[in-house]
Amino acid sequence: MDLKEIALIIGAELIGENFEVSGMNTLKDASKSELSFVSNSKYIKEIQDSNAGAIIVDKTTKDFVPDGCAALVVDGVYWQMATLSKYFAPNIEDETLALAKIGEGSKVSSKAELANGAIIGKNCIIMAHVYIGANSVIGDNTIIYPSVTVYRDCKIGANCIIHANATIGGDGFGFATNKMGEHKKIYQNGNVVIEDDVEIGSSTTIDRAAFATTLIKKGVHIDNLVQIGHNSIIGEYSIIVAQAGISGSTTMGRNVVMGGQSATAGHLTIAPFTTMAARSGVTKSIKESGLTFSGFPLMEHKLWLKLQAKIAKLMQ
Amino acid sequence: MDLKEIALIIGAELIGENFEVSGMNTLKDASKSELSFVSNSKYIKEIQDSNAGAIIVDKTTKDFVPDGCAALVVDGVYWQMATLSKYFAPNIEDETLALAKIGEGSKVSSKAELANGAIIGKNCIIMAHVYIGANSVIGDNTIIYPSVTVYRDCKIGANCIIHANATIGGDGFGFATNKMGEHKKIYQNGNVVIEDDVEIGSSTTIDRAAFATTLIKKGVHIDNLVQIGHNSIIGEYSIIVAQAGISGSTTMGRNVVMGGQSATAGHLTIAPFTTMAARSGVTKSIKESGLTFSGFPLMEHKLWLKLQAKIAKLMQ
Amino acid sequence: MDLKEIALIIGAELIGENFEVSGMNTLKDASKSELSFVSNSKYIKEIQDSNAGAIIVDKTTKDFVPDGCAALVVDGVYWQMATLSKYFAPNIEDETLALAKIGEGSKVSSKAELANGAIIGKNCIIMAHVYIGANSVIGDNTIIYPSVTVYRDCKIGANCIIHANATIGGDGFGFATNKMGEHKKIYQNGNVVIEDDVEIGSSTTIDRAAFATTLIKKGVHIDNLVQIGHNSIIGEYSIIVAQAGISGSTTMGRNVVMGGQSATAGHLTIAPFTTMAARSGVTKSIKESGLTFSGFPLMEHKLWLKLQAKIAKLMQ
Numbered sequence: 001m002d003l004k005e006i007a008l009i010i011g012a013e014l015i016g017e018n019f020e021v022s023g024m025n026t027l028k029d030a031s032k033s034e035l036s037f038v039s040n041s042k043y044i045k046e047i048q049d050s051n052a053g054a055i056i057v058d059k060t061t062k063d064f065v066p067d068g069c070a071a072l073v074v075d076g077v078y079w080q081m082a083t084l085s086k087y088f089a090p091n092i093e094d095e096t097l098a099l100a101k102i103g104e105g106s107k108v109s110s111k112a113e114l115a116n117g118a119i120i121g122k123n124c125i126i127m128a129h130v131y132i133g134a135n136s137v138i139g140d141n142t143i144i145y146p147s148v149t150v151y152r153d154c155k156i157g158a159n160c161i162i163h164a165n166a167t168i169g170g171d172g173f174g175f176a177t178n179k180m181g182e183h184k185k186i187y188q189n190g191n192v193v194i195e196d197d198v199e200i201g202s203s204t205t206i207d208r209a210a211f212a213t214t215l216i217k218k219g220v221h222i223d224n225l226v227q228i229g230h231n232s233i234i235g236e237y238s239i240i241v242a243q244a245g246i247s248g249s250t251t252m253g254r255n256v257v258m259g260g261q262s263a264t265a266g267h268l269t270i271a272p273f274t275t276m277a278a279r280s281g282v283t284k285s286i287k288e289s290g291l292t293f294s295g296f297p298l299m300e301h302k303l304w305l306k307l308q309a310k311i312a313k314l315m316q
Numbered sequence: 317m318d319l320k321e322i323a324l325i326i327g328a329e330l331i332g333e334n335f336e337v338s339g340m341n342t343l344k345d346a347s348k349s350e351l352s353f354v355s356n357s358k359y360i361k362e363i364q365d366s367n368a369g370a371i372i373v374d375k376t377t378k379d380f381v382p383d384g385c386a387a388l389v390v391d392g393v394y395w396q397m398a399t400l401s402k403y404f405a406p407n408i409e410d411e412t413l414a415l416a417k418i419g420e421g422s423k424v425s426s427k428a429e430l431a432n433g434a435i436i437g438k439n440c441i442i443m444a445h446v447y448i449g450a451n452s453v454i455g456d457n458t459i460i461y462p463s464v465t466v467y468r469d470c471k472i473g474a475n476c477i478i479h480a481n482a483t484i485g486g487d488g489f490g491f492a493t494n495k496m497g498e499h500k501k502i503y504q505n506g507n508v509v510i511e512d513d514v515e516i517g518s519s520t521t522i523d524r525a526a527f528a529t530t531l532i533k534k535g536v537h538i539d540n541l542v543q544i545g546h547n548s549i550i551g552e553y554s555i556i557v558a559q560a561g562i563s564g565s566t567t568m569g570r571n572v573v574m575g576g577q578s579a580t581a582g583h584l585t586i587a588p589f590t591t592m593a594a595r596s597g598v599t600k601s602i603k604e605s606g607l608t609f610s611g612f613p614l615m616e617h618k619l620w621l622k623l624q625a626k627i628a629k630l631m632q
Numbered sequence: 633m634d635l636k637e638i639a640l641i642i643g644a645e646l647i648g649e650n651f652e653v654s655g656m657n658t659l660k661d662a663s664k665s666e667l668s669f670v671s672n673s674k675y676i677k678e679i680q681d682s683n684a685g686a687i688i689v690d691k692t693t694k695d696f697v698p699d700g701c702a703a704l705v706v707d708g709v710y711w712q713m714a715t716l717s718k719y720f721a722p723n724i725e726d727e728t729l730a731l732a733k734i735g736e737g738s739k740v741s742s743k744a745e746l747a748n749g750a751i752i753g754k755n756c757i758i759m760a761h762v763y764i765g766a767n768s769v770i771g772d773n774t775i776i777y778p779s780v781t782v783y784r785d786c787k788i789g790a791n792c793i794i795h796a797n798a799t800i801g802g803d804g805f806g807f808a809t810n811k812m813g814e815h816k817k818i819y820q821n822g823n824v825v826i827e828d829d830v831e832i833g834s835s836t837t838i839d840r841a842a843f844a845t846t847l848i849k850k851g852v853h854i855d856n857l858v859q860i861g862h863n864s865i866i867g868e869y870s871i872i873v874a875q876a877g878i879s880g881s882t883t884m885g886r887n888v889v890m891g892g893q894s895a896t897a898g899h900l901t902i903a904p905f906t907t908m909a910a911r912s913g914v915t916k917s918i919k920e921s922g923l924t925f926s927g928f929p930l931m932e933h934k935l936w937l938k939l940q941a942k943i944a945k946l947m948q
Contacts, residue, residue, distance in 0.1 A: 092441060092459070111745050113427050113444035113462070125724060128745035129445045129761045129779065131462035131480070143724070146745070146763035146781040147445065147797070149462040149480035149518075161817070164763075164781035164799040165463070165835065167480040167518035173539040173557065175515075181553045181571045181589075183537055185477070185515060199807075199817060202781075202799035202837040203481065203857075205518040205540040205558075221815055223805040224837040224859050225519075225877075227540050227558040227576075237813050241805065242837075242859040243877045243895075245541075245559045245576050255813045260859075260877050261895055263559075263577055263594065273813075278895065279913055279928055281595055296595060297624055303631060308929055310630055315939055408757060408775070429743050429760035429778070445761045447778035447796070463761065465778040465796035465834075481779070483796040483834035489855040489873065491831075497869050497887045497905075499853055501793070501831060519797065521834040521856040521874075541835075543856050543874040543892075561857075561875045561892050579875075579893055579910065597911055612911055613940055623947055 001087060003054055006035065007072055009087065010080040012056065016070030019053055024081070024088050024189070025211045027052060039078040056080060082176035085187035085210075092152065094134050103140065121158065133169070139196065151208060157196035163224070165203045168192050172207040172214075172230025172248060186210060188230060195219075201226065201242065217254070235272060253289070277301060317403060319370055322351065323388055325403065326396040328372065332386030335369055340397070340404050340505070341527045343368060355394040372397060398492035401503035401526075408468065410450050419456065437474065449485070455512065467524060473512035479540070481519045484508050488523040488530075488546025488564060502526060504546060511535075517542065517558065533570070551588060569605070593617060633719060635686055638667065639704055641719065642712040644688065648702025651685055656713070656720050656821070657843045659684060671710040688713060714808035717819035717842075724784065726766050735772065753790065765801070771828065783840060789828035795856070797835045800824050804839040804846075804862025804880060818842060820862060827851075833858065833874065849886070867904060885921070909933060 001021055007014040022033040027043060030036040030052035037056035038047050047055060047064045054070035056077050065071040074080045097117030102108055104122050111128035114120065118132040121140035126132070130144050133152030138144065142160040150156065151169030162168065174186035190209025194216045200206070201224035208214060209231045216222070219237040226240050229248035234240070236254040245263040246252075253272030262280040264270065271289040276282060281296030294304035317337055323330040338349040343359060346352040346368035353372035354363050363371060363380045370386035372393050381387040390396045413433030418424055420438050427444035430436065434448040437456035442448070446460050449468030454460065458476040466472065467485030478484065490502035506525025510532045516522070517540035524530060525547045532538070535553040542556050545564035550556070552570040561579040562568075569588030578596040580586065587605040592598060597612030610620035633653055639646040654665040659675060662668040662684035669688035670679050679687060679696045686702035688709050697703040706712045729749030734740055736754050743760035746752065750764040753772035761779040764770065768782050771790030776782075780794050783801030794800065806818035822841025826848045832838070833856035840846060841863045848854070851869040858872050861880035866872070868886040877895040878884075885904030894912040896902065903921040908914060913928030926936035 092443070109745065111427070111743070113425065127724070128763050129463065129781075131444050145783075145802070147463045147481065147761065147779045149445075151461075151480070161803075163802045164783070165481050165519065165779065165797050165837075167540075170461070170479045170518040170540065171477075171515075173517065173537070175537055177553075182535055183553060183555070185537075199803075201805065202802040203519045203541070203797065203835045205481075207540070219814055221805070221807055221817075224799075224802065224839070225541060225835070225857060229558070237809075237815060239815070242861070243559065243875065247576065260879065261577070261893070265594065278897065307627065307631055311939065314942055315935060408759070427743070429741065445779065447760050463779045463797065465761075467777075467796070481797050481835065483856075486777070486795045486834040486856065487793075487831075489833065489853070491853055493869075498851055499869060499871070501853075519835045519857070521797075523856070541857060545874070559875065563892065577893070581910065619947060623943065626946055 003035075003070055003072070006084060006087075010056070010072065010074055010083055012072035012074045012080070014070065014072055015062070015065075016054065019070075021054065024084060025052070027055070029212055035072075035084070037077050037081040039081070056084075076176075076178065079176040079178055079184060082184040082186045085189065086185070088189055089187035090134075090152065090189070092133075097134055100132070115152065117152075136169070145202075151192075153191040154193070154208070155191070156194045157198060157218070159197050160194060161199045163200060163202040163204075166200050167205045168194070168200070169208040170205060172210055174210050174230065190214070190231070192216070195236075198222070204228075207248075223260075229266065241278070275301075277304075319351075319386055319388070322400060322403075326372070326388065326390055326399055328388035328390045328396070330386065330388055331378070331381075332370065335386075337370065340400060341368070343371070345528055351388075351400070353393050353397040355397070372400075392492075392494065395492040395494055395500060398500040398502045401505065402501070404505055405503035406450075406468065406505070408449075413450055416448070431468065433468075452485070461518075467508075469507040470509070470524070471507070472510045473514060473534070475513050476510060477515045479516060479518040479520075482516050483521045484510070484516070485524040486521060488526055490526050490546065506530070506547070508532070511552075514538070520544075523564075539576075545582065557594070591617075593620075635667075635702055635704070638716060638719075642688070642704065642706055642715055644704035644706045644712070646702065646704055647694070647697075648686065651702070653686065656716060657684070659687070661844060667704075667716070669709050669713040671713070688716075708808075708810065711808040711810055711816060714816040714818045717821065718817070720821055721819035722766075722784065722821070724765075729766055732764070747784065749784075768801070777834075783824075785823040786825070786840070787823070788826045789830060789850070791829045792826060793831045795832060795834040795836075798832050799837045800826070800832070801840040802837055804842050806842050806862065822846070822862070824848070827868075830854070836860075839880075855892075861898065873910070907933075909936075 025034045027046040027050040036052035056072045100114035100118040102120045106124040108126040109128040112130040115134040117134040119137045125143045127146045129147040131149045136154045139158035145164040154169040169192040171188040175183040192214045195218040204226040206228040207230040215233045217236040222240045223242040227245040231249040233251040235252045238256040241260040243261045244258045247266035249267045252270040257275040259278030264282040269285040273290040275292040277294040292301040294301040341350045343362040343366040352368035372388045416430035416434040418436045422440040424442040425444040428446040431450045433450040435453045441459045443462045445463040447465045452470045455474035461480040470485040485508040487504040491499040508530045511534040520542040522544040523546040531549045533552040538556045539558040543561040547565040549567045551568045554572040557576040559577045560574045563582035565583045568586040573591040575594030580598040585601040589606040591608040593610040608617040610617045659678040659682040668684035688704045732746035732750040734752045738756040740758040741760040744762040747766045749766040751769045757775045759778045763781045765784035768786045774792040777796040786801040801824040803820040807815040824846045827850040829851045836858040838860040839862040847865045849868040854872045855874040859877040863881040865883040867884045870888040873892040875893045876890045879898035881899045884902040889907040891910030896914040901917040905922040907924040909926040924933040926933045
C-alpha cells in the first residue's frame with residue numbers, strides 16, 4: 001500500500017512524496033519505509049526526532065513534521081490510525097507459509113494444531129489442544145501444556161514451561177473512540193517474546209504489543225491468572241504472583257516481585273529488586289531499587305504498617 | 317412435565333388446575349404456561365402482578381397467589397426450585413438436532429467442534445479447539461480464537477472477536493442452601509447474547525442467565541480475565557478493563573468504563589457514561605450520569621483524592 | 633536412585649547408610665524410604681520427630697538428625713531440594729500405562745484426550761478438547777466441559793461439574809532462589825483431590841501440591857477465575873466467589889464463604905462457618921467460628937462498617 005492509497009482510505013491531505021509503506025510504528029521506532037502518527041501535541045519533540053517516512057498529523061501538529069518526511073493531515077489522528085491498523089494486520093493464518101517444522105526429539109500431540117510457519121525446537125513437549133500460530137517459534141526443551149494458545153509471530157525461548165489454558169500473544173486492549181462514544185479496534189501488530197527459562201501459569205494472559213514487542217526476560221516466573229498488558233517489559237528473574245495485573249507499557253527491572261492481586265498502572269518504570277506486597281496498586285514509577293511497597297495508593301511497606309496502626313487507633 | 321408430576325417431585329400441595337409446564341421463569345417474566353417461585357415475602361407485589369401459570373410458595377406467601385394461578389405449597393421454596401431447575405435443564409448436547417450449519421466463506425478448523433444445532437454465519441473464522449454448543453448462533457464476519465468455549469443456546473453477533481480461552485455461557489453461580497449447610501445447584505437455563513461489534517479478551521468468562529439472558533450490547537470492549545455474572549446487562553460501547561468483576565444482575569448504561577480489577581456487587585444499576593477507576597468497588601447503584609468514581613467503598617474520584625491527602629497528613 | 637547417587641547430584645556429604653530412595657516428602661509426612669529436607673533451623677523439633685530415611689541438612693541443622701536417619705549435608709538446602717525435585721518428577725505422560733478406561737454409559741468426545749492410565753467412571757460426560765492426565769480418575773456422573781485440563785495423578789469425585797477452561801492440578805508456584813537472584817523450579821510432585829458433589833467455575837485454577845495433596849472437600853462450589861494454591865484444603869460446602877485467590881497451604885473449615893476478589897495469605901487456618909466479604913484480604917488465621925469479616929487488613933465486618941463511618945466523618 002502506498003501513501004496515496006492510504007490518504008484515500010483515511011481522507012487525508014498528503015503533503016510530500018508518495019512511497020510504498022512497509023508498516024506502521026511509533027514515532028520513536030518507525031523507519032524510513034514506515035508510517036507513524038502523532039495524536040497529541042505534547043509529542044512534538046518526538047515528531048522532530050522521528051525517522052518515519054510519513055506521519056499522520058492534524059492541523060495543530062503538521063508544521064512540526066521534519067523535512068523529507070511526508071505528512072498525512074487528518075481530523076482525528078488516533079481514529080484514523082485505528083482505521084489503518086487493520087490494513088497492516090497480517091492474516092491470522094497464512095497457508096502460503098511452509099508447513100510447521102518440528103525439531104528432533106520433540107513430541108507434538110496429534111490433537112495440537114501447528115499453523116503453517118510455526119517452528120518447534122528440539123526435545124519439546126507440545127500437548128493436546130495446544131495452538132501455535134503462524135511464524136511462532138518455540139525454543140528447545142520447552143513444555144507446553146494442554147489448551148495453551150500462542151498467537152502468530154511470537155517467540156518462546158528454551159527450557160520454558162507454559163501451563164494449561166495460558167494465552168500468549170492475544171491482542172492488547174487498544175481502541176480509538178470518536179465523539180459519538182463508538183470505539184474502533186487498534187489492531188495489535190506487534191508480538192510477544194519470552195526468553196529462556198521462563199515459567200508461565202495456567203490461564204495467564206500475555207498480550208502482544210500494538211507495535212514492537214511485549215517482552216518477558218530470562219528466568220521470570222509467572223503464576224496463574226496473571227494479566228500482562230501490551231508492550232510491557234518484565235525484567236530478568238522477576239516473580240509475578242497469581243492474579244496480579246500489569247497494565248500496558250510498564251517496564252520492570254530485574255528481580256521485581258509482585259504479590260498476589262497486585263497491579264500497576266500503565267507507562268510506569270519499576271526499579272530492579274522492587275518488592276510489591278499482595279494487593280499493592282502502583283500508580284507512579286519507582287526509581288529507587290530494593291524497596292518494599294504496600295497498599296493502594298502505594299507507599300513504602302513500613303509506612304503502610306504505621307498507617308494501619310493509626311487506623312486501628314482511630315477505631316478505639 | 318405437568319404440575320401433578322412436579323408436585324410429586326418436590327412434595328408440594330397443589331392448589332389449582334393441573335397443566336403441562338413449559339418451563340420455569342421469574343415472577344416478572346413467566347408466562348401462562350410457565351412455573352415461577354417466590355422465596356421471600358417481600359416479593360408479594362410481584363406475585364400479584366405475575367402472569368405465571370403456577371407459583372411455588374410457602375405457607376407465608378400462598379394466600380397472595382392471584383386467581384387463576386395454581387400454587388405449589390412447600391417448605392423451602394428456594395431449595396425446591398433448585399431441585400426442579402435440573403428437570404428443566406436441556407441436555408448439554410442433542411443429537412436429534414440438525415448438523416451444524418456453516419455460512420458461505422467461513423473457515424472452521426477441523427479441530428473445532430460444532431455441536432448439532434450450531435449455526436455459523438458468513439465469513440467467520442472459527443479456529444482450532446473452539447467449541448460451539450447446541451443451537452448457538454455466530455454472526456457474520458466474527459472471529460473466534462482457539463480454545464474458546466460457547467455453551468449451548470447463546471448468540472454472538474456480527475463482526476465480533478472472541479479471544480483465546482474465553483468462556484461464553486458457562487453456568488452462573490447459583491445454588492440453594494439447606495439448614496445442614498448443604499448446597500443444591502440451580503441449573504442455569506438462560507443464555508448469553510452478545511450483540512454486534514463486541515471484542516472479548518482471553519480467559520474472560522461471561523455466565524449464562526439463570527433465566528432469560530446475560531446481555532452484552534453493541535460495541536462493548538472487554539479485556540482479559542474479566543468475570544461477568546449471570547443476568548447482567550452491559551450497555552453499548554462500555555469498556556471493561558482486565559480482571560474486573562461484575563456480579564450478577566447488574567445493569568449498566570452505555571459507555572460505562574470499569575478500570576482494571578474493579579468490581580460491582582450484584583443487582584445494581586450503573587448510569588450511562590459512568591467511569592469507575594481501577595480497583596473501584598461498587599456496592600450501590602449509581603444514578604447520575606457522567607461521573608467518575610474511585611475506591612472501595614466507592615466515592616467520587618475527587619473525594620477519593622481528598623481522602624488520600626487526609627490520610628497522607630495523618631501519617632506525618 | 634539411592635542416597636549415594638543423590639549425594640553426587642547435589643554435592644552433599646553423606647552421613648549414614650545408603651538406601652534406595654522412593655521419593656521426597658515433608659519432614660512430617662516422609663516415610664522410612666523417603667528423603668526429606670530442612671531449610672530453616674526453626675524446624676529442629678520436626679527433624680527430631682521425622683520418620684524420614686534421610687534428610688538434607690546444612691551445617692547448622694545436621695546435629696539434630698535423629699539416630700538411624702541419614703544426613704545429606706549441603707550448602708543451600710532449599711536450592712538442592714529444588715534440584716532433586718526434578719529427578720523425582722514423573723514423566724508428564726507414560727506410554728507404558730494401560731490405555732484409558734471408560735466406564736459404562738459415559739460419553740467421551742472424540743476430540744478429548746485421555747492419557748494412558750486415566751480412568752473415567754460411569755455415566756460421565758467428557759466434552760471436546762478436554763485433557764485427562766495419566767492415572768487421573770474421574771468419578772461417576774461427573775461432567776467436564778470443553779477445554780478443561782486435568783494434569784496427571786489427580787482425582788475428581790462423583791457428581792462433579794467442571795466448567796470450561798478450568799485447570800486442575802497445574803504446578804504450584806514453587807521455586808528456590810540463589811544469591812544471584814536466579815530461580816530454580818521446585819517440581820510439584822503431589823496432586824489434587826476433589827471430592828464428590830463439587831462444582832468448579834470456568835478458568836479456575838487449582839494447583840497440585842508440592843508434596844501430598846491439594847484437597848477440595850465434598851459439596852464445595854467454586855466460581856470462575858478463582859486461584860487455589862498448592863497444598864490448600866477447602867472444607868466441605870465452602871463457597872468461593874469469582875476471582876478470589878487462596879494462597880498455598882491454607883486450610884479452611886466447612887461452610888466457609890469467600891466473597892469475590894477476596895484473598896488469603898499462605899499457611900493460614902480459617903475456622904468453619906467464617907464469612908469473608910468481597911475484597912477481604914486475610915493475613916492471619918481465624919480461630920473463632922461463625923464470624924463475618926471485611927477489609928484489608930481484615931477486621932470484623934461490624935468494625936469495618938464503623939471504620940467507614942469514621943472515614944466519612946474525616947472527610948467532612
